[in-house]
Amino acid sequence: MAYKLLGANVSPFVRKVRIQLAEKGIAYEHEPVSPFAPPPGWRDLSPLGKIPVLVDDGKVINDSSVISQYIERKNPATPLLPKDDDGYIQALWLEEFMDGGFVPIAGGKVFLPLIVMPMMKKQPPDEAARAGAAKAVAEDLPPLWAYLEAQLGDRQFFVNDSLSLADIAVTSMHVNLRHAGVGVDATAFPRLAAFIERMFARPSIKALLDEETPMWAMKQA
Ligand SMILES: N[C@@H](CCC(=O)N[C@@H](CS)C(=O)NCC(=O)O)C(=O)O
Structure with missing residues (x-):
């Protein structure tokens, strides 16, 4: 089933x-x-x-x-968790870095006030909501982006240079940020910004972006 x-x-x-x-x-x-x-x-x-x-x-x-x-x-075919210990640990850690560290800020301080609350209240975000989100983007997210940029290095993917749950976790929250009109600063974090764009173009992710965008993108505008 x-x-x-x-x-x-x-x-x-x-x-x-x-x-x-x-x-x-x-x-x-x-x-x-x-x-x-x-x-x-x-x-x-x-x-x-x-x-x-x-x-x-x-x-x-x-x-x-x-x-x-x-x-x-x-479902062991097409493994998305590395077999080696170091890779396995790093993939799970980066997933937790996103779920437990990045998502609460990007979700709670940016996506929620700019997209979710306005949808629920059926009115655009007020000045305080916009200012709070802008502050989080300017001050709270850059240290997290800097960490991700350093972890990615010059590779195509975060761990062992092949797709893993780490890449998926990093990309998933950036879809929400994209809906809120927020992107990674490509000048400050060029490798991470390019990674996100590459991931957004993958068929598995592009299909979801295409499905979600009409419903969620910039509903606060
Ligand atoms: N650690 C959980 C977090 C899940 C989570 O927080 N989901 C949110 C939606 S994005 C939720 O259900 N929130 C409702 C609530 O907390 O009452 C997971 O990875 O599944």
Whole structure:
């Protein structure tokens, strides 16, 4: 039976899993559950009320990182976690750097006030929201971008120079930033900026950008 992935397409955590599934060529069913207006009984599936949730033949799996590792374990073809210890650790660390460090800032301080709150309130972001987001882009994100730029170095991909969950996690949140009209400063971080553009052009990611952009891009304007 096909996997069923529950969670709205705009979530960077849902998108991470969708990109992984596409890269591995795994078909799945997608139900775009919003954690803010969930279906009845949602907490039975998601004890923390969060998305994504993966259902595999009755088995319920929570948390995008747990889901991703489960998918890798069950589908070893086209591996997205390196086999060597150093590469494995680095891929999982960069995924956590994004999920636990970058997403709370880029999501909470930029995407939420510029896109999500205006959508919910049905009015454009006010001056305070715009100023807060601009401050986060100017002050909070550059140190994180600098770290990513250094970790990437001159390679095409973050770990062992082949696609891994690290690349997918880094790219996924930058899709949200793109929706909010924010890009990596190519003058300050040229290798990271070029990496993001390369990743956005991959079929697995371009398909999601094309699907999401009409719904989410710059809705605050
Ligand atoms: N560590 C979790 C984070 C998931 C998460 O925070 N999802 C957000 C949407 S992007 C959510 O469901 N928020 C609703 C809430 O926290 O109540 C994962 O990787 O799946």
